[in-house]
Amino acid sequence: MQFEFATATRIVFGAGAVGQVGAYAKQFGRRALVVTGGHPQRGQKLLDNLSAAEIHPVVYSVAGEPEISTIENGVALAWKENCEFVVSFGGGSVMDAGKAIAAMMTNEGELLDYLEIVGRGRSLKKRSAPLITIPTTAGTGTEVTRNAVLASPQHKVKVSLRSPLMLARLAVIDPELTYALPPALTASTGGDALTQLIEPFVCLRANPMTDGFCTEGIQRAARSLREAVLDGQNKSAREDMAVASLLGGLALANAGLGAVHGFAGSIGGRFPAPHGAVCAALLPHVMAANIRALRERAPDSFAVRRYDRVAQLLTGNPNATADAGVEWVQKLVSDLPVPKLGAYGIGAEHVAEIVAAAANASSMKANPIVLTPDELAQTLRLAL
Numbered sequence: 001m002q003f004e005f006a007t008a009t010r011i012v013f014g015a016g017a018v019g020q021v022g023a024y025a026k027q028f029g030r031r032a033l034v035v036t037g038g039h040p041q042r043g044q045k046l047l048d049n050l051s052a053a054e055i056h057p058v059v060y061s062v063a064g065e066p067e068i069s070t071i072e073n074g075v076a077l078a079w080k081e082n083c084e085f086v087v088s089f090g091g092g093s094v095m096d097a098g099k100a101i102a103a104m105m106t107n108e109g110e111l112l113d114y115l116e117i118v119g120r121g122r123s124l125k126k127r128s129a130p131l132i133t134i135p136t137t138a139g140t141g142t143e144v145t146r147n148a149v150l151a152s153p154q155h156k157v158k159v160s161l162r163s164p165l166m167l168a169r170l171a172v173i174d175p176e177l178t179y180a181l182p183p184a185l186t187a188s189t190g191g192d193a194l195t196q197l198i199e200p201f202v203c204l205r206a207n208p209m210t211d212g213f214c215t216e217g218i219q220r221a222a223r224s225l226r227e228a229v230l231d232g233q234n235k236s237a238r239e240d241m242a243v244a245s246l247l248g249g250l251a252l253a254n255a256g257l258g259a260v261h262g263f264a265g266s267i268g269g270r271f272p273a274p275h276g277a278v279c280a281a282l283l284p285h286v287m288a289a290n291i292r293a294l295r296e297r298a299p300d301s302f303a304v305r306r307y308d309r310v311a312q313l314l315t316g317n318p319n320a321t322a323d324a325g326v327e328w329v330q331k332l333v334s335d336l337p338v339p340k341l342g343a344y345g346i347g348a349e350h351v352a353e354i355v356a357a358a359a360n361a362s363s364m365k366a367n368p369i370v371l372t373p374d375e376l377a378q379t380l381r382l383a384l
């Protein structure tokens with residue numbers, strides 16, 4: 001057995017925790033680039049908190065998914081305003097934008113030097129500028145991961161800037177920030193969280209540390225995802241989903257993912273479909289395909305028993321076997337306000353192209369068994 005584990009330097013969790021950010025942030029300097037989403041006023045409490053701690057916030061609003069220019073403009077603003085550190089406050093896209101900006105504030109050259117696929121793929125040399133991540137959704141776990149996903153529309157792909165040097169100095173997870181999330185967004189981000197707990201648990205690089213996070217997180221998501229969608233003000237459900245999201249991030253960054261995320265990367269680069277909704281739509285079908293392929297070609301694989309365990313954690317029945325887990329997830333996804341992939345314009349005519357790109361995705365390499373192109377195509381068709 002060999003593994004390593006790396007994460008944010010410090011993780012602070014709790015309802016109202018955002019009110020402590022100023023006190024923690026003082027050590028990083030007096031001027032912060034605050035990266036937010038399309039509605040910066042949602043971060044007013046954070047901005048007030050920083051100001052009260054005598055930190056001057058320079059707001060950089062990022063609407064939609066970050067592209068290369070988004071990062072370049074953010075770095076230019078940080079330099080012009082003499083910012084010493086970065087605070088990312090928002091959903092997954094905002095987290096990733098802040099991560100990439102913080103990395104490019106300290107590393108020489110241009111962003112393309114360091115991007116996979118579309119760029120020169122060099123390794124970052126220097127630790128990022130100090131970064132504080134504060135997620136306002138519960139799903140991506142990207143506050144504790146070491147990569148930033150950027151869109152490159154002209155290449156029809158999403159690419160990652162990736163390095164352990166990008167890990168945040170401080171991640172603040174405050175479930176209160178998610179109370180106002182509408183049901184559809186709660187469902188799609190929560191579907192991502194559940195996927196990011198199941199895939200690392202059955203993947204080829206699973207390890208004892210991430211296993212613990214996954215089993216705890218799967219139970220919390222199983223008991224609270226529906227409830228958080230039905231009643232956004234349910235504090236314990238929101239807290240469970242914030243924990244599940246965090247644990248999923250810790251797990252995926254230190255183990256790996258699987259075919260759902262292999263597909264999601266390929267689809268996300270081609271269609272305007274929210275990542276979490278794509279994951280939720282695919283999850284039961286990928287689970288079923290993996291279980292079938294494992295039984296046929298690798299019946300002694302650890303992953304077969306892992307899928308039994310997933311079923312037991314989801315259903316609460318200690319005797320459940322893998323198929324019951326698939327059924328449980330299928331029922332959950334059909335109950336949630338998450339559309340199938342056809343709703344985003346994805347049709348049978350796109351299957352071959354998506355499968356070809358997904359087969360080469362880095363997430364696919366951790367899937368517990370290699371799925372054939374036919375199996376991948378069949379799986380995708382079921383999610384359309």
Ligand SMILES: [Zn+2]
Pocket residue numbers: 140192195196261275279
């Ligand atoms: Zn995901």
